[in-house]
Amino acid sequence: MTMAEGDLAVTEIAFVSGTTIAPRPPPAAMTGAFGWLRENLLSTPFNIALTAMIALLIAWAVPELVKFLLVVAVWSGSDRDACLESVQHREIGACWPFVWERLPYFIYGSYPIPQRWRVDVFFAMLAIGIVWLLWLNAPRRDLGTIYFFVVLPVTSFILLTGWGAIGLQPVDTVLWGGVLVTIVVASVGIVFSLPLGILLALGRRSRMPAVRTLSVIFIEFVRGVPLVTVLFMASVMLPLFVPERLSPDKLVRALVGIAIFASAYMAEVVRAGLQAIPKGQYEGAMAVGLRYWQMMRLIILPQALKVTIPNIVNTYIGLFKDTTLVFIVGIFDLLHTIEVARIDPKWATPVTSTTGYAVAAIFYLVFCYGMSRYARAMEARLARVDRR
Amino acid sequence: MSPRRKAAEGDMSGKLPSPSRPAQVVFYNDPKVRSVVYQLVLCAVVAFLVYGAVRNAADNLARAHIASGFGFWNDTAGFDISQTLIDYSARASTYGRAFWVGLLNTLLVSALGILFATILGFVIGISRLSRNWLLSKVAGGYVETIRNLPLLLQLLFWYNAVLKALPDIRESIVIPGGAFLNNRGLFLPLPIFKSGFGAVEIVLLAGIAGTIAFHIWARKRQARTGQQAPVLWAALVLVVGLPLSAFGLAGIPLGFEFPQAGRFNITGGIEVLPEFVALLFGLSIYTAAFIAEVVRAGILAVSGGQTEAAYSLGLRPGPTLRLIVIPQAMRVIIPPLTSQYLNLTKNSSLAVAIGYPDLVQVFTGTVLNQTGQAVEVVAITMLVYLVISLATSLLMNIYNSRMALRER
Numbered sequence: 090m091t092m093a094e095g096d097l098a099v100t101e102i103a104f105v106s107g108t109t110i111a112p113r114p115p116p117a118a119m120t121g122a123f124g125w126l127r128e129n130l131l132s133t134p135f136n137i138a139l140t141a142m143i144a145l146l147i148a149w150a151v152p153e154l155v156k157f158l159l160v161v162a163v164w165s166g167s168d169r170d171a172c173l174e175s176v177q178h179r180e181i182g183a184c185w186p187f188v189w190e191r192l193p194y195f196i197y198g199s200y201p202i203p204q205r206w207r208v209d210v211f212f213a214m215l216a217i218g219i220v221w222l223l224w225l226n227a228p229r230r231d232l233g234t235i236y237f238f239v240v241l242p243v244t245s246f247i248l249l250t251g252w253g254a255i256g257l258q259p260v261d262t263v264l265w266g267g268v269l270v271t272i273v274v275a276s277v278g279i280v281f282s283l284p285l286g287i288l289l290a291l292g293r294r295s296r297m298p299a300v301r302t303l304s305v306i307f308i309e310f311v312r313g314v315p316l317v318t319v320l321f322m323a324s325v326m327l328p329l330f331v332p333e334r335l336s337p338d339k340l341v342r343a344l345v346g347i348a349i350f351a352s353a354y355m356a357e358v359v360r361a362g363l364q365a366i367p368k369g370q371y372e373g374a375m376a377v378g379l380r381y382w383q384m385m386r387l388i389i390l391p392q393a394l395k396v397t398i399p400n401i402v403n404t405y406i407g408l409f410k411d412t413t414l415v416f417i418v419g420i421f422d423l424l425h426t427i428e429v430a431r432i433d434p435k436w437a438t439p440v441t442s443t444t445g446y447a448v449a450a451i452f453y454l455v456f457c458y459g460m461s462r463y464a465r466a467m468e469a470r471l472a473r474v475d476r477r
Numbered sequence: 478m479s480p481r482r483k484a485a486e487g488d489m490s491g492k493l494p495s496p497s498r499p500a501q502v503v504f505y506n507d508p509k510v511r512s513v514v515y516q517l518v519l520c521a522v523v524a525f526l527v528y529g530a531v532r533n534a535a536d537n538l539a540r541a542h543i544a545s546g547f548g549f550w551n552d553t554a555g556f557d558i559s560q561t562l563i564d565y566s567a568r569a570s571t572y573g574r575a576f577w578v579g580l581l582n583t584l585l586v587s588a589l590g591i592l593f594a595t596i597l598g599f600v601i602g603i604s605r606l607s608r609n610w611l612l613s614k615v616a617g618g619y620v621e622t623i624r625n626l627p628l629l630l631q632l633l634f635w636y637n638a639v640l641k642a643l644p645d646i647r648e649s650i651v652i653p654g655g656a657f658l659n660n661r662g663l664f665l666p667l668p669i670f671k672s673g674f675g676a677v678e679i680v681l682l683a684g685i686a687g688t689i690a691f692h693i694w695a696r697k698r699q700a701r702t703g704q705q706a707p708v709l710w711a712a713l714v715l716v717v718g719l720p721l722s723a724f725g726l727a728g729i730p731l732g733f734e735f736p737q738a739g740r741f742n743i744t745g746g747i748e749v750l751p752e753f754v755a756l757l758f759g760l761s762i763y764t765a766a767f768i769a770e771v772v773r774a775g776i777l778a779v780s781g782g783q784t785e786a787a788y789s790l791g792l793r794p795g796p797t798l799r800l801i802v803i804p805q806a807m808r809v810i811i812p813p814l815t816s817q818y819l820n821l822t823k824n825s826s827l828a829v830a831i832g833y834p835d836l837v838q839v840f841t842g843t844v845l846n847q848t849g850q851a852v853e854v855v856a857i858t859m860l861v862y863l864v865i866s867l868a869t870s871l872l873m874n875i876y877n878s879r880m881a882l883r884e885r
Contacts, residue, residue: 139611143611143612144611296512297515300658312861313866314863315863317841321837321855322859325851326851330530330533331530331533333536411627425632447635461625
């Protein structure tokens, strides 16, 4: 465009509006509930069909589930007769009196009844430790870490197994069961896997060939085999490898297997975090004269662990689900106690199994979903901090 | 002022050491010496532990009068296996044969599980990204629920609460097409190939080879001239049409042996164990939830600019997805997808809980109990899984190095 043309254009303008015209509202069909429906559910014929199909599926499945769990469920009774089909009850849902009667067994296993307060104390101490660690604004979180990783394991061990000298009657681990065992196995996995995993991850990134090779062999070996075989190894091979008088009991063997397995997976998670730390951090730490362990403790690990918290929690979720596998080597975790209770002739009915599994499903769903929400919240928080 | 700092300042004011000769470090502070010592100590500790373990094992085994070595491999097994893909009999077959039966069963359930989990996982992963609100919410609910329930619980549910609760033989559910479903399993018609079916197979193979050749030719021609060839139609004609017409010409050389329902038993046909069905269901449904997340992450990893750029070049949505988005998403999807496949294979060892005769159930279960040779049996089992894992990760590394982005 040349100058002259531009000038001409300006002079020809006769009217310029001094006010902005307010934007018109969108057509009624595109806004509000109707617009939303149209946009998200009914945009194309294919989408309409899909929506209708899923709506039908939900309309069938959800009432069916509610009916089974609540509407036609049996709420009272003392044995299997209450949960059998009869003239009055043509349709039978969940058998809740079975769960109610067996609840102490699901929680404590065969732990002696007068001693069960010790388990309650353990649960309470664990809850305090978890809240202290996970609640980010809690006071003295450094003490909380020591409490969770040092004080808690020692006191719980004494509390649960017993110690004659302070008047706590010893309780054989054979009697432990239910939620108690599930929590113990998961806690041992959680408490041991993080420190061991950090050591293995550092070993894998070490410049010393022997350390690196041994770490790689351990990690890749454990990650390459199923947990079932690690548990089998721990339960049938471990007793062979130690002198006969030191032979560990069944639960300890399973715990060793779980700890080995979890630390190999944790090592890879921590390694990913270590790799995310820029090289300048290492060089800076070395330049101010920090030794290897000082550098790791003060500079590298705090940053590496912070960025991996979501992944660490996800590993813990996997670990929590994997604790059910101790069932296979004969430990009475929650799933095993349910499996035993459901075939007990006193309660065995066509609905007992489903009821028992529903209880287990609710338990695991609550714990795992809770953990995954926490991991996601942490992720969001970290992303916020990064953006600043 | 601390004495240390004073000393440092004194050094500063005094003569600096000549730059050509660095200060001598005491030998125990030399990083090289230290690292050698650390490694020697570590190796010594590991060697000591291994030595102790081996000696204890020898002692313990001798005391329990358990043989060692792999001599048991050729002994007669003497137990039955409910599902055998190769010939096996309790009386004549060896433990070694039982091992192969178990391994093949593991591979069978893993291969089918991978197939179904992939299909289901891709469908759910893509559904989660759908613009249909209901569909994406249902897919999300599926993923969140299934991922947060232990696999063992799901397997027990499918086996004990669903399949074992089916009606018994006399009240079998009849599935149209001649199949039966009851609490003893699924009974399917067995296809019988008559003479002349070989010719159909040959035509099919020739059709596949022809399709590949046509595809290569079409690509070369497109690169040279820009003209496209109807590869899809050619493939349909060659792979489906030709074998079907050969099948018709040969006089339909295929029959079915249908299962016959008796009073107490069902004879004939293929019997699929309920354990197998439960394991396949459980593994596929569980792994599909993880694959769905992998697929979703992969598709989200391709930036929206790629799609917009493709549209601005004039590509339609179909080719955009096929030529632009999916190849880039696959680069992100395939490594975690492989690790899910490995997880599925490893998780198939949970078969032991519901009694499907896989490697762990047959070998680490029954063979271990009968021979008592824990070390050898567990070592062989672990070795099998280790070989599968390492071989897969080797292939994965090769793939990754070939597919890695070549940046200038």
